[in-house]
Amino acid sequence: AYVNVTNQPVYDVCVVGFGPVGVALTAALGMRGLSVLAVDRSVDIYPQPRAAHIDGETMRLLQALGIAQAVLPHPRPAPPYHFVNPSGEILMAVPAAAVEDDGWPNHLMIYQPGIEHALRDRCAILPTVEVHLGSSFVSLEQVASGVTAQFDGVHVHAVSAPLLVGCDGASSTERESI
Secondary structure (H helix, E strand, O other), X not given: OEEOOOOOEXXXXXXXXXXXXXXXXXXXXXXXXXXXXXXXXXXXOOOOOOOOXXXXXXXXXXXXXXXXXXXXXXXXXXXXXXXXXXXXXEEEEEOOOOEOOOOOEOOEEEOXXXXXXXXXXXXXXXXXXXXXXXXXXXXXXXXXXXXXXXXXXXXXXXXXXXXXXXXXXXXXXXHXXX
16 A cells, blocks of 8 residues: 555555455455455454355355365355245255366355455465454545545544445445445
8 A cells, every 4th residue: 555645545445344255355356466455344254154155156266366275174065955835845956066167066065254264364465455354434435536435443544545345235334325
């Protein structure tokens, strides 16, 4: 990051939300040499899985991020399963996982926190990535060069970036601001 005339740090991208989507985006941008500030109000990874399934395309993304080996202990090929209504009628049948042309199973059951730890470990070694946990998004202002964002918390107060990406859910403060 560099400092502009208003003494606000300037990044190529500011990512608000450091869950699975935000951390994957941060890693992908950082691997391309972009300066990225990732901010999340939570300090720790949520300890319970909220996602339970990924596919081979997601594994290809994790492979491209260089963490496929670190992730491998956390998914397992899915067995066949059925979605049924209260009377027991099958609404949808999902076959057992099969390896697709991309080399990965098409259905993987996952332990989400384990995958998030691998993603965060990847971000930690990227020199152009800065992560500030324990800071909450407050507001943003559209300016000619992008946005100026305000944060309340441990590390960050105001930053500028050509692009701010909201990755912390549908009911987030930055979505309301936009």
